[in-house]
Amino acid sequence: MGIKWSGISEDRKHEIFYTIDSKEAFIKAEKKGLKVIVPEDNQLQIDIDDENQLAVFEERIKKLKTHNFEIKDVKIQESISGSPHRHIYITLEEHFTDLERIFLQLFLGSDPVRELLSYERIREGDEYPTLFLEKEE
Numbered sequence: 001m002g003i004k005w006s007g008i009s010e011d012r013k014h015e016i017f018y019t020i021d022s023k024e025a026f027i028k029a030e031k032k033g034l035k036v037i038v039p040e041d042n043q044l045q046i047d048i049d050d051e052n053q054l055a056v057f058e059e060r061i062k063k064l065k066t067h068n069f070e071i072k073d074v075k076i077q078e079s080i081s082g083s084p085h086r087h088i089y090i091t092l093e094e095h096f097t098d099l100e101r102i103f104l105q106l107f108l109g110s111d112p113v114r115e116l117l118s119y120e121r122i123r124e125g126d127e128y129p130t131l132f133l134e135k136e137e
Contacts, residue, residue: 020117022128029133034080037132041095042072044104045132046088047079047111056109057088064108070094080135087132098122098129105130 029036039045048054065071070093079085088108096104099122106115121129 020120021124022121022126022131025128025131025133032133033136034133035136036128037089037134038128039089039101039130040091042092044088044090044092044101044108045110045130046090046105046108047114047132048084048086048088048109049081049111050084053109053111054084054086060108061090064104077134080133087134101130 026036028034037045046057048057061071061074071090072093073089073091075089077087077089079087090108099119102115102118102122105118106112118129
């Protein structure tokens with residue numbers, strides 16, 4: 001599956017994937033004085049862009065708890081885009097795959113475009129399909 005490459009030159013293929021490749025995030029972070037946060041095997045990164053997504057998150061985190069997901073920690077902070085954008089870090093007891101992480105993040109209301117790009121990075125074999133850029137503290 002992955003990106004449909006038929007009829008696309010090798011240079012253009014590289015250009016298209018380069019824009020979503022995690023290596024680009026590390027380059028951007030270095031240029032802008034940001035840090036890259038890659039989740040541990042038991043962490044979720046929820047990208048919230050507006051109050052509606054936050055309301056979905058608040059409702060669905062309750063459902064996650066009722067289905068025997070043991071949540072160890074939840075941290076909410078403003079994203080580098082500023083308010084109302086937020087990054088939510090959730091640490092769970094159990095470990096999961098990158099694909100399971102994307103599913104759970106979508107369920108919890110994370111930005112669906114971000115999660116689609118993360119899925120595309122998995123399909124392309126990217127080492128870090130999920131990550132956040134944050135301000136240096």
